[in-house]
Amino acid sequence: MATTPNHRTDDESLHAARRAFDDAVQLLTGPRIDIKNDDNGNRIVCTSGSLYAEMTENLAGQQGTAHGGVARSLPPVWVDGLDWIVLVDNTVTAWA
Numbered sequence: 001m002a003t004t005p006n007h008r009t010d011d012e013s014l015h016a017a018r019r020a021f022d023d024a025v026q027l028l029t030g031p032r033i034d035i036k037n038d039d040n041g042n043r044i045v046c047t048s049g050s051l052y053a054e055m056t057e058n059l060a061g062q063q064g065t066a067h068g069g070v071a072r073s074l075p076p077v078w079v080d081g082l083d084w085i086v087l088v089d090n091t092v093t094a095w096a
Helices: 010-029 051-057 079-095
Strands: 032-038 039-048
Touching: 010 051, 039 079
Parallel strands: none
Antiparallel strands: 032 039
């Protein structure tokens, strides 16, 4: 059966879905590549930690008085980061 760009076979659709899933897992758990601009120009930097690892390592709440020296109440964790970790963990658990 001939296919057109708008009509994929089941095998092609499965392959595309698997590739998209593999790419998403790599973005979440693999090392990251970034372009840094410094005095010597642009350079490519590969980080050793994954996005997921960086997020979990930075969940501790921030301390101090960064806003004009006025003390304020701060949560003990980075709430948005914790929400993201919970979303990722729950999604992966549901897939498993």
